[in-house]
Amino acid sequence: MEYNHKIVISDPTLRDGNHAVGHQLSAEHIAAYCKAADAAGVEIVEVGHGNGLGASSLQLGESKTPDRVALEVARENLSKSKLGIHVIPGFATIERDLKPALALGVDVVRVAAHCSEADICERHISFSRSQGVEVWGCLMMSHMISPTLLLEQARKMESYGAEGVVFMDSAGHYLPENVRRRVETLVNGLSIEVGFHAHNNLGLAIANSIAAVESGATLLDGCARGFGAGAGNAQLEVLVAVLERLGYSTGIDLYKILDAADLAEQILMKEIPSIRSISVVSGMAGVFSGFIKPVTRIAKEFDVDPRDVFFELGRRKIVAGQEDIILEVAKELALRATKEGQ
C-alpha cells in the first residue's frame, strides 16, 4: 500500500497542447515527450485530441494521430507515469471510444462536462469506475457558476463514482481569490479530492494553481512551456519549481522536467504560448480561448473591434458550441456603429 501527501501533477501537454497546433501532434512527438515526462516522474500524462477522446472531426479539427495510435505509442513509452485521457461525453462514446481506449491500457479517465452539466457524465464515470481504472470528473468553464453551484455539480460527479473533481479555468478568467473560494467550498463539501486546471490569459496560471494548493487542492494540471489552448496553461516546469520552493512534494525530478520542457519547445511547438492582447481580452471576458480565431476573422469581416465582440460574448455567457453567436454579435456591433455614425 502506498500513501503519501504530495501534490499530484497531471500533464496535458499532449492533449491541451494539441489545441495550439490544430491537433497535429504526431506519433513521434507523442513518443518523445512521453519518454521525457516518464523519466521526469510526472504522475499522469494525458494524451489525445484537444477536445479529448473521439473528438477528431472536421468541425473541431481532425487529429493527425488517431486516438488508437496515440494511446498505443504513449503506452509504449510510459512505464512509471500513468496514461490519462480526457473524455467529453458526446464526443466520446463508451462503445466506440472508451472501451477500446481502456483496452489499450489507459490508467486514468478524466470525464469532463461544462460546469453546469455534470449529469451527462454519469454513464462514462460509472462505466470507467466499473473497469477498475482511476476516474476523475472535470468541470470546464467553471468561472461561469458560483462556488455553491459548482459544488452541486461536483457532488453529482462524486455520486457517480469519481475519485476527484478538477475544476477548470478554461477561459483563464480567475483571480487567486476566486480560485481559493472555489477550492475551499469543494474541499469542505466533497469527500473526494479536488484538482485545478489553469489557463494563463491574465498571467495568473501559476499564482492561481498555488492558491488552489494552499486552499486544499491536491492535483494540479501543468503543461510544458504552458503548451495549451489560447494563452496556454500553467507552465509545468515553473509549477514544479514553485511547488518545490514552497515545500510541496511532486515526485518530479526538476532537471528532468526542465529537459522535458526544452524538448517540448523544440519538437512540439511552432511557437511558445504567449499572452497576446486578444487572449487578455478573452480572459477578462470569460470566453473560451478557442473563440479567438473565429472572433478575429468575423470581426474583421464586419469591421468591428474583436475586443468588443469578446466582451459582448462574455456578457451573453457564450460557451463552446455556440460559435454562431459570434456572427450575431459582430452584426449587431456593426449596425450600432453605423447608427452612431449617422
Next chain:
Amino acid sequence: MNCQERTRLDCLRILNGREEALEQLRQSELVVVGGTGFVGTWIAEIAAALNDEYKFGIKLFLMSRSTDQFANRLPHLANRADIHLIKSDVRQLGLFPMDADWVIHAAANPDIRTHASNPLDTASVIVEGTMSVMRTAERLSRLRKLLYLSSGLVCGAQTASTNGMTENAQGAPAPEASFIYPNAKRFAEVLCAAARAQSRIPVLVARPFSFIGPYQPLDTPWAQTTFLSDALRGYPIRVLGDGQVVRSYLYGSDAAYWLLRILTAGESGDVVNVGSPAGVTLQNLAKEIAKNFNPSPNIMFNTAPRSNGRSAQLLPDTTHAQNEYGLSVYTPFDEAIKLTVQWHLMQAG
C-alpha cells in the same frame, strides 16, 4: 451448496431459537411496499424460512415497480405460493391487499447517482410515496402496525466521536439538493407522525444504516459494493480518499430479522436504529474483503489523497434496539464479509 441454500442457511442461523420472538406473524398477511430491493428480498427469504421450517403460514406481498426483474432474478422466491408480487408505483397503490395485518414501507431508490441526477424524482417517490402509503393505511381495517424505513442519514452529518448516532440526535441534513434523500426521508418521518396524530395509524420508524450481503447490486457506488466488485473482477481494490472514513455493516439476514422484530414488538411512535454499532474504516473493509480472495487483490488509495484526512463516520447507537427489542449483531463483520464473498463467487459459478 448453491446460492439459495446459502441464503436459507443464513436465515435459519438467525432464526434458530429466535423465531418465537416473531410469533405474532403467524397466519398473518404482510405487505412490503418497495419489496423487491435488498431489504424486501431478505424479508422474503426470512418469511419463506419461517413458513417452511416453522409453519408460520405468512402470506407475503411484495409491491414494487420492478416485480418483473425480481421474478426473473429470483424465481425461487417469486414462484412460491406464499409470496405474491404486485407491480405498482408507491405513489399509486390501487392494488393494495386490503386484508394486510402488517405493512413495511421500504419504497425509495437508495442509489446516490439517482439522487444526484434526479433529486425531484427522488423526493417524489419518498414524500408522495409515503403520503400514498399513509392514505392507504387509513383504509386497512386489520392493520396492526406499519413500519416505515427511513434512513440513518436523517440526523445529518455525524460528529467524529466514539459513540454512534442515537435515535434522538438533534442534527439535520443541510437543506441542499445534494441531500435530497435524507431531507425527503426526514420529511417522510414527519408524515408518519402526522398520520399517527390525525388518523391513528400505528406507525413506527426504523432508521437503517449500512447493510451488506447477498442481493446487494454490485453496480451501486457504495464502498462495500465497489470493493467487492473490484475484487470479483480481479482488479485492485480502489479506496477513495485516505481510507479513514468509518462505517459499519449489518448482514442482510440480520437486518431482515431486526425489521420484523421491530415491526411486531414495537410500539406506535417508536424510532429504532437498524445497523451494526461496530465501526470499521474503509481501509479495513478493503483489507477484509481482500483477505477472502486468492490471490488477494492489491489495495490502492486515491492518487491525490488530501493531506488533512478526515475522520467522517456514520455509526448507529443501537442501545435502544438492544434494550427494548433484544436485538444484537448475529453475523459478525468478518463473517458477513466472508458469506457475502462466498455468495457472489457461487453466483459467478
